[in-house]
Amino acid sequence: MITDAMRAEMRDLADRYPSSRSALLPMLHMVQSSDDQVTQEGIAACAEVLGITEAEVTAVATFYTMYKFSPVGKHHIGVCINTLCGLLGGDAVYAKVAERLGATHNGPSADGNFWLERIECQAACTHAPVMTVDWEFMDDVTPQSAVDIIDRLAAGEEVWSTRGPKIRDFQATERTLGLASDELATEGNCVDEKMLAGLIVARQQAREQRGSDNS
Ligand code: FES
Numbered sequence: 022m023i024t025d026a027m028r029a030e031m032r033d034l035a036d037r038y039p040s041s042r043s044a045l046l047p048m049l050h051m052v053q054s055s056d057d058q059v060t061q062e063g064i065a066a067c068a069e070v071l072g073i074t075e076a077e078v079t080a081v082a083t084f085y086t087m088y089k090f091s092p093v094g095k096h097h098i099g100v101c102i103n104t105l106c107g108l109l110g111g112d113a114v115y116a117k118v119a120e121r122l123g124a125t126h127n128g129p130s131a132d133g134n135f136w137l138e139r140i141e142c143q144a145a146c147t148h149a150p151v152m153t154v155d156w157e158f159m160d161d162v163t164p165q166s167a168v169d170i171i172d173r174l175a176a177g178e179e180v181w182s183t184r185g186p187k188i189r190d191f192q193a194t195e196r197t198l199g200l201a202s203d204e205l206a207t208e209g210n211c212v213d214e215k216m217l218a219g220l221i222v223a224r225q226q227a228r229e230q231r232g233s234d235n236s
Contacts, residue, residue, distance in 0.1 A: 023055055023066045030200075031070045037201060042071050045081055049088050050199035054192045057093045086127075086138075094133050096174055097191045098122070099140035099153035100167070106142075110163065111150035115139060117164035118152070121171050134175065136191070147216045148183070155194040157182035185209020 031048050035041040045067060052063030059082050068075045082088045100106075100115040123131030127138050145151045148160030152167050159170060160183040173180050180188040186209045197203045 023052070023060075023062050027051060027055060028066060028070065031066065034199070034201070035070055042073055045071060045073075045078065046085070047199045047201075049078075049082055049085075050195045053088065053093075054196035054199055057192050057195075058089045058091055089136070091129065092133065093136040093191050094129055095190050096134065096188070097136045097138065097153075097155050097194075098171070099138050099143075099156070101141070101143055101145070101149070101151045101153075102139045103142040105146040106150040109149045113164050114150050114152060114162055114167045118167050118171060121168045135171070154180065154182070154188050155191050156198075157186050157188055157194070158184050160184065182209060 031044075031051060034044040034047055034051070038044050048067045048070070049059060049063070052059050052067065056063065064075050064078045064082065067073075067078045071078075083090075098118060100111060100118055102111045102115055119125065119137060122135050122137050124135065124137035127136075129136055140153065143151055143153065143158070145158055145160070148158070150162055152159040152162045152170070154170065154174065159167070162170075170180060174188065182188065186205070197205060
């Protein structure tokens with residue numbers, strides 16, 4: 022349900038941009054934070070705040086895969102199946118997770134609590150294969166570790182991303198994506214040794230090259 026408070030937040034978002042319609046993407050995330058999907062009520066609210074038609078809002082919302090038109094449930098599960106993740110086991114992870122959830126691509130689990138999606142490269146290939154839970158990274162997963170994570174979420178246990186942040190739920194994440202700031206940006210680790218390995222080698226080679234040029 023789109024409350025008066027949320028409409029006020031939408032207006033604040035619109036005021037942040039030189040052209041207010043640029044606020045539509047975060048506003049659609051706000052809509053999903055309210056109802057775990059893009060509802061007709063949410064589309065109407067976006068259109069009213071931005072002074073555009075509902076057809077224009079719908080055209081944008083249906084273009085981007087992050088916006089859903091059926092209830093996502095408590096958690097969104099993404100499994101990357103692009104080149105590096107696929108080669109390192111992403112397809113096997115997806116198959117096992119799909120079996121565990123009783124779900125197919127871009128659809129709900131049998132119990133309606135999860136949403137499963139094959140996702141494109143998340144720019145996290147260093148830790149392939151990668152799964153996301155509510156868009157938080159689960160690095161270096163295996164078919165079994167991925168299912169273990171689902172089991173723990175289903176049991177209501179606390180689950181933490183391998184990069185630090187605690188998993189909340191889909192609607193909480195959507196609110197984060199909609200807000201200009203929720204003060205969570207510094208939560209977790211940004212980089213680790215594995216991510217920096219290429220940079221360290223490149224710097225070492227540059228030093229060696231400079232040394233041989235000077236000799
Ligand atoms: S290929 Fe999966 S994160 Fe890049």
